[in-house]
Amino acid sequence: MTDALLSAVQGGLDVVDLGRQLRVGMPQSPNHPQFWHTLPRRHGDMTRADGGSAANDMITMGCHVGTHIDALAHVSHDGLMFGGIDAMQAGVGGKYDALGVHSIAPMIRRGVLLDIAGLHGVDCLDGGYEITVGDLEAAAKNADGGVGEGDVVVIRSGWGTKFAEGGAYVGGPSGVPGVGEAGAQWLAERRIHAAGADTIAFERLAPGGGHALLPAHRVLLVESGIYLIEALDLEELAGRGWAEFTLVLVPLNIYGATGSPVRPLAVRTA
Template sequence: MNAFRAGLACALSLCAGQLAAQECAPSKWGAEDQLGSANLVTPENTLAAASLIRQGKSMPLGIVIDSETPAFAPRSLSLQVVQPNQQGGQKLDAFGYPGNYNDDVLQTWVGIGSQIDGLGHLGEKGLYYNCNDEKEIAAITGLTKLGVHAIPPLVGRAVIVDMAVHAGKEHLDAGESFGPEEIQAAAEAQGVEFREGDIILFHTGWTDAMLENDPQAWVSGEPGIDNAGSDWVAGLNPMAVGADTWGVEPVPAKEGDGTFYGHVILLQQNGIYILETMNTGPLLEEGVNEFFFVLGQARIRGTVQMIINPVALY
């Protein structure tokens, strides 16, 4: 009887896996693709985006983080600065250098502060981008496919859509959402044109208003794009979608929407990267909502996410 039950369980598991595979469509970039929208980084698109550098200025899109930066639980960060082998006034004598130096030891989750979500971050029914099965790619020592280390430098045209200004507010409130109609209306009013391969960023004012003033409230909720908005934006074929919030979608979620299901729509269903906690406010204060975007993330093999500091050139 036990053997029968084990065989039945195995058969049911196999059938479930086959059904999930049948529900998953291969990527438009091919059944073996692991890069998703990074395929939109082309010499032609890069040269066109470089023409947006008109003032010769640059600005960081990443925020400064430390051990006090609030993060999606249980993520944390701890930094120690040490002077190895220099106790009691000892001096380093390696390689003929009798001097002193500092080193740092960092223990951290890499999904803190400004970050990129790779295609192996969120999936559905055990599957990730391009039908990759969690049982085959998610090792404790790192992803065997879809790792952030494999993403080529993301360079291209970026645009910011100011959803706070569109709503007539300094900042949107936690749980407040926007969808296709609001995005299109805001873009039209602000002269923002969407093109294939863009990095599309939404400004809600949430981080500027809340991160320092009320960090617990900042990480407990947020405004953001609803599921219909994620679907619509995905249809524009962007390279990445991001916001000045820690999770891009509203928390609490819009009624009828799945919590963080926009991540599934963008990452798993469309291979589009997500950029979180982008520092969009200072650029908008400069009157800039279109610029050349450059991102080269740390290449730690097998990571799901990575702390980043993209650069806006304009």
């Protein structure tokens, strides 16, 4: 008997890549080691007797650079991580056994796009704009069934259009739009599996405030056990009007890490 999923794949799929291309010099949070890629061996450095040659690469980077997912081990509050785990004790040995990124199962789930920039009729929300509960509720009406338990919700502010500008994407003096504590609570109440955005830190960053306060990280990662996906590219998804889709995301299986680069895919039957 042919598997229904295999039949759908063989029938043709439409795929939108939600991940950013990893490039040296791309914008990132100043809190994390930068991405670096080099070729320690180039073609011609060594040539075999038959004329063959091979090149190889080396990369170094933080686990929270480019499009990436935050594991529950990434954030603590008052010394505790999700589930009341002591953050200091959990980090002994330099690995987070219980809540590291290796504990995130591969995701093949319903994805929901909340296009807040589109809701406001703008290409990009203003820096420092706090996405309200009203915004989220209004945008959720575009998806059949709204936002449900186990969904992966991705929020478009339009800020992703600034990614190629470098420093402007990071925010700094301008701040960055995103949900605040109230918006995070709204998402948590719907018992979603993960939340993502097209911004550098998922949530609102106040003008000039940087990463000084991150209440949405506390609500979602620490209090609710909901993963965060940052620096998504949501422009094509919004352009196609995909309010819901199948989200495919697989973190690197790095034992004990606090996050992982990812290349999420939005998938629909053709």
